[in-house]
Amino acid sequence: MLSYPKIDPIAISLGPLQVHWYGLMYLVGFLAAWWLARRRALRLGLSTDAVETLIFYCVMGVILGGRLGYALFYGLDKLADNPLWLFKIWEGGMSFHGGFVGVLVAALVFARKQNLHFFQLTDFIAPLVPIGLGAGRIGNFINYELPGRASDVPWAMVFPNMGPAPRHPSSLYEFALEGVVLFAVLWWFSINPRRNGTTSGLFLLLYGLFRFSVEFVRLPDSQLGFIAFGWMTMGQLLTLPMIIGGLILIVWSRYQPINITKAAKA
Structure with missing residues (x-):
């Protein structure tokens, strides 16, 4: 058993x-x-x-979509009690799925302009x-967010304000899978030209599998609990x-042209 740092x-x-630290982690990511x-x-x-404009669009998509998504999926009660809570981003509370939708909207606007x-x-x-x-998952860990379920694995941690039971450090699992592993796979895979949509499909598939799996050891959101079948969490429902x-996009991309890049390998 490990102690939370x-x-x-x-x-x-x-x-x-x-x-x-939570805000700084977002800055690192951007x-x-x-x-x-x-x-x-x-x-x-x-x-x-143009790159700087694209990143600006995506940053706005992440922040606006992430916060609105969290309020919609996880925090309607808090929002109803105090509408100003929506703007307290430094307290944590960002939804990946909301940010994902925000980035898609930003990409659509940018793609049309370019x-x-x-x-x-x-x-x-x-x-x-x-x-x-x-980086965001490291911010979650520092903020005492996303604690895992009680466990006796050697690396389980006792989290502040979560009682004496050691728990899975689920935010660190997500850091490793959604951050390190996903980046390594996608960066390597995209070095060579691929058919349009293949890399996007691989991102959707791998992120979805990683997130769905970690949710089995991550403590469900207290305000929601399990929302289906006695075991499915909101994160799993949104990730399905x-x-x-991702699977559909990968299959569809097989019939698309190869995206020939204009530069040498990065």
Whole structure:
């Protein structure tokens, strides 16, 4: 059994100004996506300014979609009690699925403006996402969020305010799978030209499988509990369409043209 490291959620405190680790992790994810996108910008024939515009659109999609998605799927009661809670992002509470929809909307708008095929753009974006996902899970861990179910595995941790029972560090599992493993697979897979939609489909499939699996050891959201069959969580319910959609997209992409890149391998 391990003890939780008890990291202060506030990274920097200067008088009334407080900078939370959770927010810094999002900043790390956005900066990483920006840097990686610049490395591969010529694949889509994008200028540096266009890449920065794309990242700005995606950042807005993540923040607005993520927060609205969390309020819709997990926090309607809190929102009803205090509408201003919606803006307290530093306290945690972002939905991946909401942010995912927000990024899709941002990609659709950008693709139309740049006259790009939608899946050509999402294939470009997909390998940029996992570092942000991984950084966000580290933020969850520091914020005491997403504790796992009680367990006796050697690496189980006793979380603050969660009683004496050791639990799975489920946010670290998600960091490893959704962050490290997913990034490594997608970045390697997308080095060579692929058919339009293949990389996007692989992202949907792998993320869906990773998230669905970890939910079995992650404590269900207290305000929701299990929502179907006595074992299915909201995260699993929202992830199922991603798994199915990923499989369909991979099959569909077999009949699409290969996206010949405009630059050498990144």
